[in-house]
Amino acid sequence: MSLRVHVEKKLGPAGAGFALDAEFTSQGRITALFGRSGAGKSTLVDSIAGLLRPDRGAISLDGVTLFDSAAGIDLPAHRRRIGYVFQEGRLFPHLSVRRNLLYGRRFTAKPDRWGQLDEIVALLGIGALLGRRPAGLSGGEKQRVAIGRALLSSPRILLMDEPLAALDRERKADILPYIEQLRDHMRVPIVYVSHAVDEVSRLADTVVLLEDGKVAALGPVNDVLGASAEFIAEGAEAGIVVSAGIARHDQANGITHLAHAAGDLSVPLVALPIGEPVRLRIRARDVALAVGDPGRVSIRNRLAGTVVAITEGSPPSVAVRLDIAGDPLIASVTRDAVRDLDLKIGSTVTALIKSAAFDPLSLGKESVDSQG
Amino acid sequence: MLDALTPAEWEAIRLSLRIAGFAVVASLPLAIAIAFLLARGRFPGRTLVDGLVHMPLVMPPVVTGYLLLLLFGRRGPIGEFLEETFGIVLAFRWTGAALASAIMGFPLMVRAIRLSIETIDGRLEAAASTLGANRIAVFTTITLPLMLPGILAGMVLSFARALGEFGATITFVGNIPGLTQTIPTAIYTYTQVPGGEIGALRLTAIALVMALAALIASDALARRVSRRMLGQ
Numbered sequence: 369m370s371l372r373v374h375v376e377k378k379l380g381p382a383g384a385g386f387a388l389d390a391e392f393t394s395q396g397r398i399t400a401l402f403g404r405s406g407a408g409k410s411t412l413v414d415s416i417a418g419l420l421r422p423d424r425g426a427i428s429l430d431g432v433t434l435f436d437s438a439a440g441i442d443l444p445a446h447r448r449r450i451g452y453v454f455q456e457g458r459l460f461p462h463l464s465v466r467r468n469l470l471y472g473r474r475f476t477a478k479p480d481r482w483g484q485l486d487e488i489v490a491l492l493g494i495g496a497l498l499g500r501r502p503a504g505l506s507g508g509e510k511q512r513v514a515i516g517r518a519l520l521s522s523p524r525i526l527l528m529d530e531p532l533a534a535l536d537r538e539r540k541a542d543i544l545p546y547i548e549q550l551r552d553h554m555r556v557p558i559v560y561v562s563h564a565v566d567e568v569s570r571l572a573d574t575v576v577l578l579e580d581g582k583v584a585a586l587g588p589v590n591d592v593l594g595a596s597a598e599f600i601a602e603g604a605e606a607g608i609v610v611s612a613g614i615a616r617h618d619q620a621n622g623i624t625h626l627a628h629a630a631g632d633l634s635v636p637l638v639a640l641p642i643g644e645p646v647r648l649r650i651r652a653r654d655v656a657l658a659v660g661d662p663g664r665v666s667i668r669n670r671l672a673g674t675v676v677a678i679t680e681g682s683p684p685s686v687a688v689r690l691d692i693a694g695d696p697l698i699a700s701v702t703r704d705a706v707r708d709l710d711l712k713i714g715s716t717v718t719a720l721i722k723s724a725a726f727d728p729l730s731l732g733k734e735s736v737d738s739q740g
Numbered sequence: 741m742l743d744a745l746t747p748a749e750w751e752a753i754r755l756s757l758r759i760a761g762f763a764v765v766a767s768l769p770l771a772i773a774i775a776f777l778l779a780r781g782r783f784p785g786r787t788l789v790d791g792l793v794h795m796p797l798v799m800p801p802v803v804t805g806y807l808l809l810l811l812f813g814r815r816g817p818i819g820e821f822l823e824e825t826f827g828i829v830l831a832f833r834w835t836g837a838a839l840a841s842a843i844m845g846f847p848l849m850v851r852a853i854r855l856s857i858e859t860i861d862g863r864l865e866a867a868a869s870t871l872g873a874n875r876i877a878v879f880t881t882i883t884l885p886l887m888l889p890g891i892l893a894g895m896v897l898s899f900a901r902a903l904g905e906f907g908a909t910i911t912f913v914g915n916i917p918g919l920t921q922t923i924p925t926a927i928y929t930y931t932q933v934p935g936g937e938i939g940a941l942r943l944t945a946i947a948l949v950m951a952l953a954a955l956i957a958s959d960a961l962a963r964r965v966s967r968r969m970l971g972q
Contacts (some may be wrong), residue, residue, distance in 0.1 A: 419866050445869040446877075458867040462885045462968065470882075475872025500775045500970075 369394050369525060369557035373433075375415050375425030388412055388422075388581040392574075396552050397735065400568040401561045403578035409561045412578070413527045417452050418445030429524065451523030451556070455530040456511040459502035466498040472521025480549075480721065481522045484553070486585070491515050491549050492704045509540040510547060519554065529561045532700050538627045540567075541729055546593035547571055548733045566730035569609045569649040573735060592695055593649075606687070607651040607699050611734050614644050623723065629693035630671040645734035651686060654725035659709050669721040673697060675713055678682055678706060690719060744755040745942060747967035751918050752926040753946060759834055761841035764849075764895050771846060771894060772887075775853035796908075797847040808840055812912070814874050832913050837920050845898030856890020857883070877924055889965050896958035903950060905936025921958060 370393040388408045391662040401409050427435040434443045434490060443694035459468050489495050492512045511531055518526055532540045562568050575592040579584040585592045589609050612626035673690035681687055682704040697719055778790055796804050798898045812819040813831045822828040830836035868878045906924040913920040930936030
């Protein structure tokens with residue numbers, strides 16, 4: 369998928385200028401548009417979908433021009449074939465769930481159709497809801513139906529604008545596995561807009577970081593989220609996504625053991641089968657460093673690594689980037705600690721991570737390439 | 741009691757129903773269009789259109805009837821044109837009564853429909869367009885069904901108004917038994933003749949029953965629609 373966006377839009381009665389300049393090509397199945405509120409995420413997706421008309425600029429998707437103010441092209445939303453999952457669902461209240469799902473189907477030419485009702489209903493687990501009306505559904509159910517409805521219109525890409533933002537933590541945890549299913553079993557590229565780092569690190573392959581209407585960083589999830597000292601300085605939750613396999617479950621103690629080349633990780637119990645590859649996010653501020661034997665401490669997770677970079681953040685924090693058996697890891701420690709431990713590039717250290725620090729919401733299935 | 745009705749009374753009831761039904765059905769498409777324009781349109785002269793629609797509500801009905809007579813009478817500019825071109829005569833016919841009723845009920849119908857349009861969440865229509873629906877499809881599959889409660893309310897209000905129409909009707913089409921005499925004008929006639937009290941009472945009872953039936957029917961319909969919209 370290749371999306372080029374270069375637009376200008378004045379917003380609000382004051383006409384405050386807002387320029388958006390974004391261009392990204394993504395091979396990944398989920399590209400996250402990540403940034404604080406007000407960074408231009410919603411303006412960007414609404415412009416792509418054709419719901420908002422930029423004042424100037426151009427938008428193209430896979431070489432097809434959707435909008436070009438200079439050439440006078442403005443493809444209407446209904447002809448763009450871009451699926452859109454809104455934050456608040458927007459199901460049609462007067463139609464049953466089944467008719468909501470099938471709404472977009474009749475507008476799609478037969479050769480362009482993909483995805484069967486049965487298949488998508490099974491994927492999203494909404495079979496029992498088909499005869500019901502949207503008013504009777506829970507927030508999580510509504511969002512799953514909204515995803516199914518967008519998919520069944522056979523879009524070229526699927527835009528998801530903060531689809532979980534209106535849900536509480538438990539509902540979020542219910543839906544995330546369905547979005548993983550979507551990522552792994554549907555062939556539609558997804559642009560996932562979010563300001564929640566846990567969702568982005570759990571789902572995305574590629575991350576586009578938007579700041580003040582500009583692309584501040586673009587790349588694989590670890591390169592962007594794990595990033596820079598500035599990021600830590602700004603208080604955003606820097607962290608790294610690490611892949612590991614499920615080794616065993618310890619039901620009695622509520623712990624799942626994950627196998628990683630640099631050492632075992634124990635995390636709160638995960639409901640996935642043994643052997644399943646998972647990804648989990650380790651926040652820089654949850655990682656402590658020790659040189660030599662840390663002695664008797666309560667922390668169970670000890671990963672052996674080598675220091676590859678030390679970056680000054682805003683005082684007192686320093687980002688220490690490690691290599692743990694080939695994977696990156698970042699520890700946020702104080703400048704004093706770096707001096708006391710005499711950390712240098714090449715130092716051998718042990719990274720210590722508390723099991724309780726892992727956020728179960730950010731731990732999910734690793735994306736698998738089932739489509740080849 | 742029903743077999744006690746005279747043929748003229750039966751005719752008045754039949755005419756009343758026919759005039760009111762025709763007035764409602766014929767004015768509905770225009771009412772929907774005007775309501776949509778007023779609720780969504782941003783054009784110069786919007787206030788003027790809004791004012792014109794509401795005129796019959798604030799003018800004395802006799803004035804409306806007289807204006808209709810001036811315009812649609814056989815010598816009036818529109819009336820003459822209609823008669824010469826299409827052979828349609830409105831003055832002193834039941835069709836003229838329907839026109840008078842439609843105009844008197846029009847503001848009520850437009851208001852109810854317009855209110856229902858204003859409560860529709862425009863984001864639902866945007867969602868439909870991302871699913872591939874063009875403007876016409878969005879209107880017929882999303883906007884119109886969501887307007888249904890307002891359309892029903894508007895139809896009932898206009899129907900009730902038409903059944904009770906007196907001033908404009910009697911001025912424009914007169915009070916000719918079997919031709920333009922409706923329930924209200926028949927009651928009026930009864931009250932003008934000695935010994936007409938019984939007939940007036942009979943028709944009053946009929947009018948009451950019809951008004952009640954309309955209210956109950958509209959209530960049941962509205963409940964059914966809202967259940968469909970909000971229920972499971």
